[in-house]
Amino acid sequence: MKFLVFLGTVRDSTPPKPARLGARVSKAVLECLQSRYTEYEVELVDALDLPLDPIFKPHFAYPRSKVPSELNLLAEKIKTADGFIMISPEYNHSMSPALANLLNHFGSSLFSYKPSAIVTYSAGQWGGMRAAVGMRTFLSELGCLPVSAMIHVPKAQDVFAEDGSAKAQDQASWFDYFGRTFNQLIWWAQATKEHRLQVDPHKLVRDFKTQPSERNAP
Template sequence: MKFLIFLGTVRDSSPSNPPRLGLRVARACLAQMHQDDVSAELIDPLDFDLEPIFKPHFAYAQGKAPAQLQSLAEKIAAADGYVMVSPEYNHSVSPALAHLLNHFGSSLFSYKPSAIVTYSAGQWGGVRAAVGMRSFLSELGCLPVSAMIHIPKAHEVLAEDGNSLEQIDAEKWMSYFSRTFTQLTWWASAAKNQRNEVDPHKLAPAFKRDPSQRNSPSENSE
């Protein structure tokens, strides 16, 4: 199975130290997942040169989307599940993560599971961002599993390479991560098997043309 790990930070300034604290969290997720018959790829928003004027992938004519967006769209469609790694900004999800994900329609993510991973330099571990991420990911169609990962004071927990700084706690952190990723891979396997049996997009066609496709029926609807 294939998974994408989305990193939700582009920060390179203080007061955070290190500035891209989430990178070590994403690397820890990558190490936990990329093994046996599971492959995982890190998606870093810094690798995408997004235009300041917002235009999502699905707004381009077929075959006309920028190469970076098209490549990522194909990876999203081919993946079996997703891991979303985010800090907390004003009790909400990272703007960098939301901005990147908003370039793609729910039809690419749908009928697959996701996992929420949050972190902070302080004591809360980004838990308030996770609350909003549940509804955000559900709208994308990649429903999050119930177990989540929250890492307070992540700079004291993980080294730059994603390994635990304290050897004595490494097994505890591995078990903590494993609970969430076990749920994720279980649901991903179940969803993949069912997609192979029945194409969900034929049962419920995706809304791709216009937001009004989501409207409820009314006398004035066309």
């Protein structure tokens, strides 16, 4: 199976210091997945690496011959993935606008019928848990329902070093904590993958391709 890890932050400046706490968290997440779940393919999608225009235009709205190659490539990766891990800071008690912007570039049909896991972090004591509440609704609307266990990393600057290693606490303990969520994600990903092979969900519930009104009541 294949999983995409989305890092939804594009802040790369100081103050505040240290910059891009999410990079530390994503490195820890990747290390956990690659060391404990070696049979699966894992790839990072960093919003900072993508040419996402501040004026929003979704991937599916471009003329076919003019779609940016980076968006086409990512759309194919989303389509072939079996599950997603969404990493977000908390801005004003909400998920990162950079993550929302990134995900909104793609139709929900690419994400649908696959599970997701929520990972949040903050420089403060709550670990982004208030952002996670809103992310549940957002990801459910995309169709990649989040598993019940979530990961929250409070005071991330004190927890993980720049390379993603744990600073004061035992890294194995953090990976055990991560594993509760990842085990749920993998269980659901395997179940949905097997069922998609038996029943094509896109034939049961038709995807709207041109107008959102296609899903309206008569």
